[in-house]
Amino acid sequence: MKTLTRQEWYGALVAVLVLGIFLSIASPYFLNSRNLSNILVQASVIALLAGGQTFVILTGGVDLAVGSLTALAGAMAGYMMIKLGIDPYMAILAAFAIGAGVGLFNGYLVAFVGIPSFIVTLGGLTLWRGLAYDSTGGFDMSGLPDPFPFIGYGELFGFLPMPIVVMAVFYITMSFVLSSTKLGRYVYAIGSNEMGARQVGINVRWYKLGVYVVSGLCCALAALVLIGRMDSSSGKIAQMFELDAIAAVILGGTSLFGGRGSIIGSLLGAILITMIRNGMNLLEISQFKQMMAIGAVVIIAVWIDVVRRKRLLRK
Amino acid sequence: MKLGHITGRLAVALLAVGMMTAAHAELTIAYITNGNTNEGWTLINGGAKEAGKKAGVKFIELAAEKGELSKQLAIVEDMITRHVDAIAIAPVDSAGIAPAVKRALAAGIPVVAVDTNITGANVTSYVATDNIKAANVQGSWAAEQIKDGDKVVYVTGDQGQSTGQERKKGFIDALKAKHPHVKIIEVSTTWDQTQAQNGVESALRANNDIKLIACAWDGGALGAVAAMKGYGIRAGEIKLAGFDGSPGGLDMMKQGWQQANAAQMLAKIGATGVETAIAAAKKQKVEARIDTGAFLVLPSNVDKFAKDSGVAQFMKMK
Amino acid sequence: MNTEKSVIEIRGLTKHYGGVKALTEANFCLAPGEHAAIVGDNGAGKSTFVRLITGVESPNSGEIFLDGKSVTFDSPLDARDQGVETVYQTLALAEDLDVPANIFLGREKVLFNLGPLSILDHKAMRSESVQMLSTTGVKIQDMSETLRGMSGGQRQCVAIARAAGFAKKLIILDEPTAALGIQETARVEEIIKGLKQRGVPLIIISHNLRQVFDLVDRIWVFRQGRIVASVLKTQTSPEQIVGLITGAVNPDDVPGATDLITDIALFQ
Numbered sequence: 001m002k003t004l005t006r007q008e009w010y011g012a013l014v015a016v017l018v019l020g021i022f023l024s025i026a027s028p029y030f031l032n033s034r035n036l037s038n039i040l041v042q043a044s045v046i047a048l049l050a051g052g053q054t055f056v057i058l059t060g061g062v063d064l065a066v067g068s069l070t071a072l073a074g075a076m077a078g079y080m081m082i083k084l085g086i087d088p089y090m091a092i093l094a095a096f097a098i099g100a101g102v103g104l105f106n107g108y109l110v111a112f113v114g115i116p117s118f119i120v121t122l123g124g125l126t127l128w129r130g131l132a133y134d135s136t137g138g139f140d141m142s143g144l145p146d147p148f149p150f151i152g153y154g155e156l157f158g159f160l161p162m163p164i165v166v167m168a169v170f171y172i173t174m175s176f177v178l179s180s181t182k183l184g185r186y187v188y189a190i191g192s193n194e195m196g197a198r199q200v201g202i203n204v205r206w207y208k209l210g211v212y213v214v215s216g217l218c219c220a221l222a223a224l225v226l227i228g229r230m231d232s233s234s235g236k237i238a239q240m241f242e243l244d245a246i247a248a249v250i251l252g253g254t255s256l257f258g259g260r261g262s263i264i265g266s267l268l269g270a271i272l273i274t275m276i277r278n279g280m281n282l283l284e285i286s287q288f289k290q291m292m293a294i295g296a297v298v299i300i301a302v303w304i305d306v307v308r309r310k311r312l313l314r315k
Numbered sequence: 316m317k318l319g320h321i322t323g324r325l326a327v328a329l330l331a332v333g334m335m336t337a338a339h340a341e342l343t344i345a346y347i348t349n350g351n352t353n354e355g356w357t358l359i360n361g362g363a364k365e366a367g368k369k370a371g372v373k374f375i376e377l378a379a380e381k382g383e384l385s386k387q388l389a390i391v392e393d394m395i396t397r398h399v400d401a402i403a404i405a406p407v408d409s410a411g412i413a414p415a416v417k418r419a420l421a422a423g424i425p426v427v428a429v430d431t432n433i434t435g436a437n438v439t440s441y442v443a444t445d446n447i448k449a450a451n452v453q454g455s456w457a458a459e460q461i462k463d464g465d466k467v468v469y470v471t472g473d474q475g476q477s478t479g480q481e482r483k484k485g486f487i488d489a490l491k492a493k494h495p496h497v498k499i500i501e502v503s504t505t506w507d508q509t510q511a512q513n514g515v516e517s518a519l520r521a522n523n524d525i526k527l528i529a530c531a532w533d534g535g536a537l538g539a540v541a542a543m544k545g546y547g548i549r550a551g552e553i554k555l556a557g558f559d560g561s562p563g564g565l566d567m568m569k570q571g572w573q574q575a576n577a578a579q580m581l582a583k584i585g586a587t588g589v590e591t592a593i594a595a596a597k598k599q600k601v602e603a604r605i606d607t608g609a610f611l612v613l614p615s616n617v618d619k620f621a622k623d624s625g626v627a628q629f630m631k632m633k
Numbered sequence: 634m635n636t637e638k639s640v641i642e643i644r645g646l647t648k649h650y651g652g653v654k655a656l657t658e659a660n661f662c663l664a665p666g667e668h669a670a671i672v673g674d675n676g677a678g679k680s681t682f683v684r685l686i687t688g689v690e691s692p693n694s695g696e697i698f699l700d701g702k703s704v705t706f707d708s709p710l711d712a713r714d715q716g717v718e719t720v721y722q723t724l725a726l727a728e729d730l731d732v733p734a735n736i737f738l739g740r741e742k743v744l745f746n747l748g749p750l751s752i753l754d755h756k757a758m759r760s761e762s763v764q765m766l767s768t769t770g771v772k773i774q775d776m777s778e779t780l781r782g783m784s785g786g787q788r789q790c791v792a793i794a795r796a797a798g799f800a801k802k803l804i805i806l807d808e809p810t811a812a813l814g815i816q817e818t819a820r821v822e823e824i825i826k827g828l829k830q831r832g833v834p835l836i837i838i839s840h841n842l843r844q845v846f847d848l849v850d851r852i853w854v855f856r857q858g859r860i861v862a863s864v865l866k867t868q869t870s871p872e873q874i875v876g877l878i879t880g881a882v883n884p885d886d887v888p889g890a891t892d893l894i895t896d897i898a899l900f901q
Contacts, residue, residue: 035396042389138475142410142435153414182741183749185730189738192727199725200739201710210749230384230411231435237411239383259729277386281393287350287378312781 008253009265044163047270049245052218055211060258061117065124067241072132074223078141078233103216107209132235142232152228191258247298342372347404350379362582366589391415401596425595429588449609450485453577458493472531473505511538529556533564562629569632576612646695655681660897666832670845673855688712716802733762765798786817803834862890
């Protein structure tokens with residue numbers, strides 16, 4: 001029997017609950033359905049990015065380009081709809097194609113050429129951001145056509161905000177993929193022992209390529225929700241989102257060394273980060289202190305990960 | 316191990332919310348900035364804070380981290396949750412913030428746009444310098460310095476933006492009203508100092524009878540000064556009109572390079588923004604568009620202006 | 634020698650890297666149910682031999698027969714698919730996965746085949762894993778625990794159980810106890826003895842002569858890139874084996890030591 005405390009995401013769950021209790025006491029505005037729904041909506045974009053990032057980090061890599069790729073997919077979709085008058089559903093398809101294409105590019109360089117993911121995606125961080133500005137001429141595109149207002153602000157059955165619906169469906173799907181498909185199993189195997197995975201006949205290169213494609217597709221999905229929420233798009237959206245996404249994954253208990261972790265943890269991590277921001281906004285704590293707090297949380301989470309790994313290795 | 320894990324995260328959570336302010340006041344005003352931390356915004360934010368203090372309201376100042384629109388969106392949503400009485404906001408993006416602003420307005424919270432307008436939402440009021448009027452002041456001054464038919468260089472801002480367009484229009488309209496035959500050589504930039512320098516250099520090379528250079532912003536004036544220095548022109552030989560009243564611009568005036576500057580009333584923009592928000596929170600009627608005006612800074616009044624506006628604290632030339 | 638009776642028979646296997654003669658004219662065979670040891674000094678050609686018969690590398694010349702049929706191995710996977718299971722020193726286990734996941738790693742049972750998104754049949758893999766472990770005599774308390782929490786010996790046992798469970802022809806163990814303590818070594822040896830009782834053919838590469846004499850039926854001695862002797866455990870002694878390994882004893886002076894080798898050579 002797997003006990004609850006043995007799960008990697010247990011710490012994140014406890015942190016969410018403790019912070020939730022604290023904020024309920026500290027602010028009269030925290031604990032109401034409107035604010036809690038707000039937190040989930042605000043967490044959605046980061047949660048979608050963190051979902052893809054989980055796959056990459058589980059294989060022992062990292063994708064630093066997710067913020068820029070989100071901007072590229074979002075800006076291109078906006079540009080196509082507003083400036084070129086292309087059908088919104090075609091623009092959605094194009095966003096996914098961009099996400100998958102960039103994912104293939106990253107994955108090819110990491111898995112087949114052998115460049116460390118850190119370098120490939122660090123280059124991508126500025127490359128895709130630059131392309132996002134350049135390809136859209138630096139314009140702000142606002143007033144997006146249907147279905148974007150619905151994706152961003154619509155409510156399913158009149159009470160469920162769409163970003164939350166998208167996030168929920170996404171996490172249920174990803175959770176299943178990770179736990180019950182070959183891809184999920186091999187993601188853990190590769191992160192755990194890449195050479196061993198190769199020895200037992202897993203096509204490590206193709207599966208590694210695959211996780212970057214998954215991450216790219218997640219960026220596209222996140223971009224669509226983000227531009228829906230802002231009812232506008234431009235090349236400057238999603239600044240530094242990669243840091244929040246990576247932080248969410250790490251806070252969720254997934255190891256930066258790969259092999260260990262869970263998708264549900266990443267969701268909790270994204271919610272935790274959003275709760276910290278929301279709580280500090282409600283408690284009127286300034287921007288700089290918020291930045292410090294998020295940074296400190298991330299360092300501590302990685303610290304815990306490193307300590308935990310050392311103990312496991314000592315066994 | 317598990318315990319360390321949890322207590323570690325708990326400690327961070329506590330640290331994160333450790334510094335609460337608990338003052339109580341009748342009205343709560345949220346002032347949401349765009350996260351810019353340059354000198355101009357420091358002055359605007361300072362004015363806002365001062366106005367909040369003077370009015371004795373509960374004043375919440377929050378900023379969009381790294382100028383990120385989605386974070387500003389989240390802050391507006393959180394302030395709706397927080398049931399503030401009014402919001403004064405310097406939007407990161409005119410269009411992108413509209414959905415959240417609309418929700419605030421729908422929730423009965425007045426929203427005042429500060430410095431930058433919001434498109435796509437009917438804000439309660441928009442408080443900023445009227446760029447056309449301020450540029451008129453700059454143009455009128457220039458008109459007094461020259462004769463009809465003289466050559467003048469105008470360094471533009473980004474013509475893809477309303478601010479750049481309005482400043483250019485205001486300057487040229489006022490100048491041409493007095494001297495319809497003045498020759499204006501345009502140096503186009505996208506608010507880039509190097510572009511300004513290169514453009515002014517070419518203009519100087521092609522014309523040896525330029526009487527005056529006017530710029531859409533003080534950074535452009537810095538570029539113009541660099542071009543003049545490179546060309547061996549001494550301070551004051553060609554008259555230079557700046558725009559913004561920035562510390563760098565006023566420094567240039569103290570050094571003799573600038574002879575006039577159409578200064579924005581930066582602290583006043585912030586202060587009026589918050590005052591308007593307070594008035595709206597008190598259900599008083601407020602103007603939909605409030606011009607905070609411009610002030611023509613000249614060598615005779617530069618010291619007084621620098622001191623009164625608070626710009627002096629950032630200047631090199633005291 | 635009757636070729637049809639050998640599980641695996643190797644004739645004239647040769648591998649030269651440029652001027653380096655890693656392995657020359659190696660002849661080898663394994664009878665059904667037989668356990669054989671490969672011994673020799675470092676650089677005697679053992680590793681090359683193992684790499685060739687597990688498909689890691691291809692020979693310059695020579696033939697491999699499985700159950701009398703000539704085969705070639707394009708890759709380790711190909712060798713595995715044709716029935717040769719190898720337990721590498723590195724074990725090829727994923728520490729962060731549980732026991733059933735490791736046993737079926739790379740050959741998962743699926744409910745629906747959708748390529749990389751094939752849906753895993755957790756139940757079937759779990760119950761078959763329990764079966765495999767108990768047949769091999771490996772005891773694991775908690776099947777859902779990851780390997781990280783297990784000792785080196787336990788991991789080695791999981792790897793052997795996996796190989797035994799899937800091996801259609803034979804198992805090759807590369808230094809299975811090199812990294813283990815005394816107790817753990819004993820445990821792994823018990824498992825290997827169990828395989829002997831079940832009649833699973835096995836080749837073990839080992840430096841530990843005590844272990845070799847304890848476990849196997851026949852010992853093959855490698856020296857300077859050649860297989861120089863093949864003796865039954867019952868007809869030799871550790872001292873003689875050491876002599877054969879170092880060259881102090883001439884194989885021709887050991888009765889029957891070269892019989893099998895020349896027998897196989899006659900078929901070429």
